[in-house]
Amino acid sequence: MTDLQIEGLSKAYASGTTVLNGLDLTVPGGSLAAVLGPSGCGKTTLLRIIAGFLNADAGTVTVGGRTLTGPGAHVPPERRRIGIVPQEGALFPHLSVARNVAFGVTDRSARRRRAEEMLDLVGLAGYGDRMPHELSGGQQQRVALARALAPEPALVLLDEPFNALDSALRAGVRADVRDALHAIGATALLVTHDQQEALSTADLVAVVRDGRIAQCGSPQDVYSRPADPWVAGFVGDAVLLPGTAANGTAATALGPVELRTPAGEAPLQATVLLRPEQLRLTEPGEETPGGTVTDVRYYGHDAMITVTVDGLDAPVDVRVDGHVALRPGDRTGVRVTGRATLHPDQLP
Numbered sequence: 001m002t003d004l005q006i007e008g009l010s011k012a013y014a015s016g017t018t019v020l021n022g023l024d025l026t027v028p029g030g031s032l033a034a035v036l037g038p039s040g041c042g043k044t045t046l047l048r049i050i051a052g053f054l055n056a057d058a059g060t061v062t063v064g065g066r067t068l069t070g071p072g073a074h075v076p077p078e079r080r081r082i083g084i085v086p087q088e089g090a091l092f093p094h095l096s097v098a099r100n101v102a103f104g105v106t107d108r109s110a111r112r113r114r115a116e117e118m119l120d121l122v123g124l125a126g127y128g129d130r131m132p133h134e135l136s137g138g139q140q141q142r143v144a145l146a147r148a149l150a151p152e153p154a155l156v157l158l159d160e161p162f163n164a165l166d167s168a169l170r171a172g173v174r175a176d177v178r179d180a181l182h183a184i185g186a187t188a189l190l191v192t193h194d195q196q197e198a199l200s201t202a203d204l205v206a207v208v209r210d211g212r213i214a215q216c217g218s219p220q221d222v223y224s225r226p227a228d229p230w231v232a233g234f235v236g237d238a239v240l241l242p243g244t245a246a247n248g249t250a251a252t253a254l255g256p257v258e259l260r261t262p263a264g265e266a267p268l269q270a271t272v273l274l275r276p277e278q279l280r281l282t283e284p285g286e287e288t289p290g291g292t293v294t295d296v297r298y299y300g301h302d303a304m305i306t307v308t309v310d311g312l313d314a315p316v317d318v319r320v321d322g323h324v325a326l327r328p329g330d331r332t333g334v335r336v337t338g339r340a341t342l343h344p345d346q347l348p
Contacts (some may be wrong), residue, residue, distance in 0.1 A: 001156045002064035002187050004050075009059035009069075009212075011045055019045045021211035022059070025296065027204065029064075030185040032178060034198035037208035037262035038234070044192045046208075047157055050189070051084060052077035063154050063187075082149030083156045085177075088164045091132040097143055098128030104151040116174050119148035122180050135163050140175040143176055148185065156188040162197065174201050181228075182225040183295040195235050199223060207231050223275075227258065229343055233274050237304070239279065239316050243272040253312040254279075254289050258339045273341040276304060276319035281332045293326050307334055 004027040011020040019042045027033040037043050047192050048054040049069060050061055060070035063082070063302055068075045082105075091100050101118050102111035119125055122142040132140060148156055159176070162170050180199050181188050198205050199219040206216040207227075215227035226232035229240055243250035245263035250256070250272045257272055284290040291309035305318045305326060318334060326332060 004028060004033075004155055004187060004189065006046075006050075007060050007062075009046070009049065009058045009061065010110050011042075011049065012057055018213055019113050020049075020056070020059075023208070023212055023333065025120075025206055025216065026214055027189060028274065029187050030182075031203045032181055032186075032188045032190060032201065033204040033206060034043075034190045034202035035206050035208060036192055036195065036198040036235070037171070038193060041208045041210045043068060043193070044159070045157055047191050048245055049083055050155070052151040053156055054272050066154075066298055081151070081154040083151065083153035085141070085144045085148045085158045087136075089132075089144040089161075091140055091143060093132050093288070093327065096128060096134065097130050097135070100132065101145055101146045101150050103147060106151070109221060112192070114150050115146075119143075121149070121177055121183060122146045134138065136169075138169040138176075141173055141178060142180075145180060149180070154187070156186050158188060158190040160194075161190075162192075162194075170197075171200075177201075182212045183215055188322045199235065205235070207235065209234075219269070225341055226273065229271055229273065232341070235312055237276045237317055237319070238315075239276060240275040241272040241274065241312070241316075243270060243342075244268065245270050245272070245344075250340065250342060252336075254316075254334055254336050259342050260339045263342060263344075268342075268344055270342050270344040273343060274336060274338075277316040278294065278336060278338045278340075279318040280335050280337055281305065281307075281314060281318055281320060281326070282335055284331050284333040288335055290331060292334050293328050293330045293332055296324055296326060298324060305332075307332060309334055 006025040007025040009020050014019040018151050032247050035043050049056050061068045068080050098115040101115040105111045122145055130334050205219050205222045208215045215231050232238040243252040245268045247258050248262040252272050282288050289299040289309055291307040294308050295306035297304045302321050304326045306315050308315045
């Protein structure tokens, strides 16, 4: 399997804007990594440098031990053995599905066989004679993936490939793409700004902030152990509480909270991070912090309840399952379950 190594990658444009600022990233062979970040953080620039469409100002890009970008080295895009799945598929409208898939296969004798193999892999066996306009958006994206995989690339780049799909299709196509990549052990990099997409699809999530990797780890680690409050808020809904931590507990307005990593013996002022699903609504009582419901957002499978807690400046969000009887203005108690992440010297 082929790994991707990026070290010290930097890029600034003529306007003076620095887009990448010494970015480091390692993607093990056979893994699907998601590069997640807000607009303007450098995601697209990173992808274009890896593909060879842009030159870096500094740093190296190595795929399978082969340096593609580095001091004195710039392998042209067509010689990098990199497959690209762009936004909206970008299929050739005048070519059949099979001819689209076989487009990058240089061995003419293998084109038909390879197209059939790849279409079978992405669940479109028998679609080779159709034209792109006869396919749904999800089918077109699967054909685009088959086309990227057909030449047996060392690396596959996916540039926000699900943006054009409606929400009903998106989850299914993501799962199909992930399964197809894993089935052949492909190394892939998915560029996205969609947190749910990154967490549910990738083996590895790299969160980009200001041209650097703010945190890189498994989806579970990035969500449950965010590097700082900014990462916590970007990858999901976060409850940030001011607290005083000592040993394994933090004192907060929601009561004592158990910490994932114990603090020192001396009291420490810090931000205590929880997720909304770690909060529970209870009957108000002397031992349970009370508050007033200010908003209820129902999503079908769950709901988010916003509560202004007595003695706490900022409201907190509580995620609950099923039917919600509470309405704005109702009184409720709030308690914490599970352990929190502590972030010293950073206040919400």
